[in-house]
Each structure stands twice: as structure tokens, then as C-alpha cells.
Amino acid sequence: MTDTEQADADARPEPDPSSPPDAQADAEPRRPTKKRGKRRDEKAAPPPGNDAPARPRDPEIERLEQAFERGDYALVRAEAGRLAKEAERDEIRRAARALLRRIDPDPLAVVLLVAAMALLAFLALWYWSHSHAAP
Template identity: 90%
Template sequence: MTETEQADTDARPEPDPSSPPDAQADAEPRRPPKKRGKRRDEKAASPPDNAEPARPRHPEIERLEQAFERGDYALVRAEAGRLAKEAEHDDVRRAARALLRRIDPDPLAVVLLVAAMALLAFLALWYWSHGHASP
């Protein structure tokens, strides 16, 4: 046993074997409960005034949202792009652009992919440009 373990063992009071088990549990002071879960839930729930504006009740937008939920992103990309250019109402164009943004690739993923391709090209050129000794 190390010195710190010994000090921890000496500092804890020994429970009385004749006392009931509930009294033994109450003998040690309890720590206050951690409030991390509550804070995490508060961050996850968005406030109502920060909510996304209501989508317009347009049959094309609803059809595109259903296609998005099904995973038919090719249809969403083609039709939402057309709708974003040709729609008569601004709110319909805005909703179509929002759908397009939802299927766009993550900018960080694009940057990391380009960096990985550049690194691969550099390493390949380095390997081919430097001579190798033959055995």
C-alpha cells in the first residue's frame, strides 16, 4: 500500500458493524450532485426566439423535404437549385437555398481532403524523384 492509500484509509471512519446498513451509508458525507447533465440539456435545447423561421407551405418545398428525408439528394440538388432560381416568392427561394445548404459538403472535410491529396502527391513525387540504390 502506498502512503496516499494508507492516508486515505486512515482518514475514513470505520462503520460500526452493529449499526443498521442505512446508518452506515449516512455516516460518510455525501457529495453534492454534479450538474453537468442539466447544463448539457440546456445547451442542446435551443431557445424559441432562435428557432428557424417557418418554412413556406409550398408543394415543391414539401416534396423536396420529403425527398431529403428519404435520402434522394440528387433530386433535392437538381430541383432545389431550379426552384431557388425560378421561384416567384422570396420565402420559397430562401427555403430552397436552405435545403441546398443542408446537402453541401462540410467545408472542413473538403479542406482536409484537398490537404490529403496534396500530401499524397508530394510524397509520390518525392519517392520517384529521389534515386534508390539497387541491391
């Protein structure tokens, strides 16, 4: 029990045993629970979008960002790949590579898909290679 809880318990009057149980419950209103831990975590975490590196001011990168937001990933893949190879400034190349990373599939999803296909192939070959008794 913390000091504040002890002080609250000491200051709280004892309920009257002769009163009905409903009256005892209503005698002291419940205090709302405190969510300090959650608030503390929210303050420590950066706001969404601030953890990304600063995007350079370039019309090509801005055009690709807009295409990404629209969902035109084919354009982003083609143009960002070209920009990552041919851009003169290093920050433009980094921003183009960052866009490419954002549209790449999750490596874990790729591994799980390959494992599922290998399991399916194994089970199909096992089924076809073993004889089945006719009824």
C-alpha cells in the first residue's frame, strides 16, 4: 500500500453497519482510475511520422510520395528504382530507397508463403506416391 492509499484509507469513515448495503456503496463515490503509465508512455513516444527521416524537397520525390499515397505502387517501384540509381544527390537516393522499402513485401510473410508452398508440394507428392487400397 502506498502512502497516498494509506492516507485515503485513514481519512475514509467506517460504514455504518446498521445501514443497508446499497447505502454503504452509495456513501462513497468511486474515484476514476488513474492512467498515468499510459500518459507517461504517450509523452515519451514521438508523435506519428516524426521518426521518419526528413524527406528532401524535390519534385520527383514529392510526386512519388503522392503516387504512394494514391496506391500507384507500380509507378513508385519503377520511378523510385530509377531515382535510386541515377539521382545526383545522396539524400534523393536515400529517399527513393526508403520508398522502395515501404512497398517491399514483409520478409516474414515471404518466408511463411514459401514454407506453405513447400508443405503443400510435399503433401501432394506424398499422396500421389503412396498406393491407395481399392475398396
